[in-house]
Amino acid sequence: xxxxxxxxxxxxxxxxxxxxxxxxxxxxxxxxxxxxxxxxxxxxxxxxxxxxxxxxxxxxxxxxxxxxxxxxxxxxxxxxxxxxxxxxxxxxxxxxxxxxxxxxxxxxxxxxxxxxxxxxxxxxxxxxxxxxxxxxxxxxxxxxxxxxxxxxxxxxxxxxxxxxxxxxxxxxxxxxxxxxxxxxxxxxxxxxxxxxxxxxxxxxxxxxxxxxxxxxxxxxxxxxxxxxxxxxxxxxxxxxxxxxxxxxxxxxxxxxxxxxxxxxxxxxxxxxxxxxxxxxxxxxxxxxxxxxxxxxxxxxxxxxxxxxxxxxxxxxxxxxxxxxxxxxxxxxxxxxxxxxxxxxxxxxxxxxxx
Amino acid sequence: xxxxxxxxxxxxxxxxxxxxxxxxxxxxxxxxxxxxxxxxxxxxxxxxxxxxxxxxxxxxxxxxxxxxxxxxxxxxxxxxxxxxxxxxxxxxxxxxxxxxxxxxxxxxxxxxxxxxxxxxxxxxxxxxxxxxxxxxxxxxxxxxxxxxxxxxxxxxxxxxxxxxxxxxxxxxxxxxxxxxxxxxxxxxxxxxxxxxxxxxxxxxxxxxxxxxxxxxxxxxxxxxxxxxxxxxxxxxxxxxxxxxxxxxxxxxxxxxxxxxxx
Numbered sequence: 368x369x370x371x372x373x374x375x376x377x378x379x380x381x382x383x384x385x386x387x388x389x390x391x392x393x394x395x396x397x398x399x400x401x402x403x404x405x406x407x408x409x410x411x412x413x414x415x416x417x418x419x420x421x422x423x424x425x426x427x428x429x430x431x432x433x434x435x436x437x438x439x440x441x442x443x444x445x446x447x448x449x450x451x452x453x454x455x456x457x458x459x460x461x462x463x464x465x466x467x468x469x470x471x472x473x474x475x476x477x478x479x480x481x482x483x484x485x486x487x488x489x490x491x492x493x494x495x496x497x498x499x500x501x502x503x504x505x506x507x508x509x510x511x512x513x514x515x516x517x518x519x520x521x522x523x524x525x526x527x528x529x530x531x532x533x534x535x536x537x538x539x540x541x542x543x544x545x546x547x548x549x550x551x552x553x554x555x556x557x558x559x560x561x562x563x564x565x566x567x568x569x570x571x572x573x574x575x576x577x578x579x580x581x582x583x584x585x586x587x588x589x590x591x592x593x594x595x596x597x598x599x600x601x602x603x604x605x606x607x608x609x610x611x612x613x614x615x616x617x618x619x620x621x622x623x624x625x626x627x628x629x630x631x632x633x634x635x636x637x638x639x640x641x642x643x644x645x646x647x648x649x650x651x652x653x654x655x656x657x658x659x660x661x662x663x664x665x666x667x668x669x670x671x672x673x674x675x676x677x678x679x680x681x682x683x684x685x686x687x688x689x690x691x692x693x694x695x696x697x698x699x700x701x702x703x704x705x706x707x708x709x710x711x712x713x714x715x716x717x718x719x720x721x
Numbered sequence: 722x723x724x725x726x727x728x729x730x731x732x733x734x735x736x737x738x739x740x741x742x743x744x745x746x747x748x749x750x751x752x753x754x755x756x757x758x759x760x761x762x763x764x765x766x767x768x769x770x771x772x773x774x775x776x777x778x779x780x781x782x783x784x785x786x787x788x789x790x791x792x793x794x795x796x797x798x799x800x801x802x803x804x805x806x807x808x809x810x811x812x813x814x815x816x817x818x819x820x821x822x823x824x825x826x827x828x829x830x831x832x833x834x835x836x837x838x839x840x841x842x843x844x845x846x847x848x849x850x851x852x853x854x855x856x857x858x859x860x861x862x863x864x865x866x867x868x869x870x871x872x873x874x875x876x877x878x879x880x881x882x883x884x885x886x887x888x889x890x891x892x893x894x895x896x897x898x899x900x901x902x903x904x905x906x907x908x909x910x911x912x913x914x915x916x917x918x919x920x921x922x923x924x925x926x927x928x929x930x931x932x933x934x935x936x937x938x939x940x941x942x943x944x945x946x947x948x949x950x951x952x953x954x955x956x957x958x959x960x961x962x963x964x965x966x967x968x969x970x971x972x973x974x975x976x977x978x979x980x981x982x983x
Contacts, residue, residue: 419885439888450879452886456904466890517890 368431370395370553371416371521376425378411378577385411387577389425396551398544402564403574404600409557410525412574416555417523418442429520445514449526451506453498459509460485460494466517484512487546504535511543515550522547522554528563540567561601565589573597595718598644605645605687609717611635617712619643622683626660628715635717644716647690652678652700655709662687666704676700680708744959751952763953772939773954780928780936783852784921787859788914791867794860796910799871800902803880817868820861825926832858833930851931858927863917870916874909875902911972915965923958 369392376389386408393399401409414420416427418439426435434442445466453462463484464477472480485491488508498506507527514522524543528536544567547554558564564571565585573580573588573596581588581597592598599606609619614632618625621643628643635641655661664680664687671693678689678700689708700706754762767773802813820828836844836854844850880902887897903910928935940958944951 417885417889419888439885440891440893443891444889446886446889448882448886450882452879452882454883454886454901454905455878456901465887465892469887469891469896513886513890523889 369393370397370430371555372426372428373412373416374426374428376412376415376427377423378408378415378420379423385577386415386422389577389579391572391579391582393553393555395553397569398547398554398556398567400556400558400564400568400571401574402558402561402571402600403580404559407574408577409559409572409574413523413525413555413557416521417444417446443517443520444523445517445519445521446523447507447510447514447525447527449529451498451503451510451530453506453510453513455498458495458497459490459501462498462509463513463516465513470517480516484516487515488512503531504539507531507539508542511546515546515552520553522552524554524556526557526559528558528560536563543567565601573600575600592644592716593719595642595644598716598718603647603688603690605647605650606718607643607645607685607687608640609643609715611637611639611641613637619715621662622685624662624682626662626715627712628717629712630715630717632717633719642718644718645687645710645714647677647688649714650687650689650708650710652689652691652706652708654707659709659711660715661707661709663705663707666700666702666706669699669702671699678706680706744956747952748956751949751956754949763949764957767943767950767953767957776934776936776939777922779934780922780924783856783859783935784918787856787863787921788917790856791860791863791913791917792910795864795867795871795913796903796906797898799868799875800880800898803872803875804884814868814872817864821865825862825924826930828858828861829927829930845931851933855927855931855933855935858931859917859921859924862924862927863913863920866916866920867913870909870913871906872909874906874912877909878902878905908972912969915969919962919965922961 371391371393373389373391376386377384378386389408389412391399401412403409411420415422418434418437418441422435426433428434429442429444454465457465460481464481467477467480481494482491485494488511490505490508490512493501493505493509498509501509507530510527527543528540531539540563556564556567565588568585570582571585571588572582575596581593583591588597588601592601595606598604607621609621609626611632612618612620612625614635614637617628617630617632619628619641620626632641662682664682666678667681667686668679670677670679674693675690676693676699678691680687680689687708751763752759752761754760754766798813802809832854833845834840836842836850838846844854883901883905884897887901892901923937923940924935925937925941927933929938929941940951940954943954
């Protein structure tokens with residue numbers, strides 16, 4: 368049975384519907400990420416789980432109990448905010464112990480738990496510091512410890528890494544994931560950063576304009592995006608129009624050149640134009656074997672990105688990006704040169720219309 | 722350039738002289754009670770006066786109660802407006818400014834009319850009732866200062882996020898207000914409190930028309946009947962007000978917040 372269930376959630380502010388028909392089941396111990404651009408409704412949905420917003424319609428159940436109308440302070444959730452939200456008047460230890468103090472735990476028990484949490488976030492030496500004396504990364508660690516100290520049922524993380532610099536962001540996300548795994552706590556993570564979502568999550572919920580576009584494992588989301596939005600939001604992508612030649616064998620016409628996909632074309636008829644996704648890293652320069660697709664074009668641009676060399680190839684109307692590993696060779700492909708590009712039949716992904 | 726600098730210094734000098742000359746003259750005059758030499762006799766007489774002690778104590782106690790009641794009314798109101806009713810901010814701000822626009826004498830006549838001996842709630846009929854009426858009047862007079870100080874302090878912290886962080890930790894509204902919000906707007910509350918104290922301690926109109934034994938009417942009485950003591954009292958009132966201002970500066974640093982909001 369699911370630990371957290373959201374059923375038919377809708378949220379409107381006046382005439383504006385910000386979350387639409389949101390259904391999701393999260394298992395105990397799972398880390399699910401809500402991924403989407405600003406204003407897609409991910410934070411609003413998280414806030415409804417936290418109890419800071421009430422759904423206009425639908426229900427939220429935690430561990431089988433309907434909490435839709437339950438106040439935030441009765442839900443036993445732990446929340447980490449983007450802006451840390453540590454209490455400025457309290458020391459690190461007091462911040463971490465706040466929830467336990469509110470719950471009326473004895474002082475000795477609070478101290479024990481605070482020490483345990485400080486050891487967990489590897490900051491025992493900072494117990495008596497005030498938040499303004501800490502760096503951003505330290506503050507967010509303390510915020511995490513504070514959220515976890517009362518042993519909440521669910522941990523909610525609202526873009527907790529957005530305010531940190533890139534290096535700390537990467538190390539902290541690894542720490543958060545390791546902690547979440549070791550504690551086995553059901554966690555909802557909100558982010559607009561696809562790399563964070565893919566690297567940390569058991570499952571990713573991609574949202575757009577208040578609705579779920581796709582739910583799946585990071586691999587499913589990346590390798591088998593269902594919609595144009597998911598495909599374009601997660602990773603760099605080539606979006607090209609393909610004209611259906613024969614749906615039964617997956618034959619497609621791309622800019623006058625023939626290609627084949629092994630993926631289902633969902634009842635498309637000959638002559639239909641379908642949006643197709645092609646990951647840049649799935650493409651290789653040069654003609655491919657007979658079981659691979661090969662398209663001919665002209666090199667329009669070459670960008671050296673360090674580990675990757677990005678080549679833009681113009682077909683006729685469409686241009687596609689090819690990412691190749693930097694092999695160390697000095698001679699980069701020349702602009703204006705004719706080139707063949709090949710890719711596997713599984714790599715050409717037909718997308719749903721919306 | 723040199724001329725501009727000289728002009729600036731001249732302006733400062735004239736300004737300082739304009740404010741300090743009467744003060745220095747008053748102080749000098751307050752020291753001339755004893756013929757032929759300077760002394761603090763006027764101050765000694767004032768301090769020894771039973772009427773001074775009683776009226777000063779009365780006004781001080783009234784100021785403290787006014788501050789306490791003012792905080793109880795203003796802090797939750799400003800917090801709630803900031804958190805849940807931001808659209809009402811304009812109306813609330815306008816309302817809190819009214820005591821600055823409506824003359825004190827109009828307010829106090831309104832009070833006497835509403836709470837006089839022939840009204841449903843005849844507060845002026847008893848000493849305690851009149852004291853309470855005076856105190857509530859002072860809460861109103863101090864409202865523009867108290868509300869503004871508290872509101873500014875609230876704006877300097879992330880009220881919504883701190884409230885939600887505390888709620889997610891299981892805290893109820895009173896815990897949030899007294900353990901999270903209040904300590905972080907202490908500077909604003911203290912500023913409002915000192916300003917209220919400075920207003921209440923020398924207020925004349927309300928106290929006089931409600932016939933209360935406050936420090937303001939005492940100052941007026943002494944001013945009308947003595948020579949040197951009023952100057953001594955004026956200097957003391959200045960010192961008290963400046964002490965309040967100094968304390969505002971001292972405690973006006975505000976909290977240092979983790980969210981970077983000041």
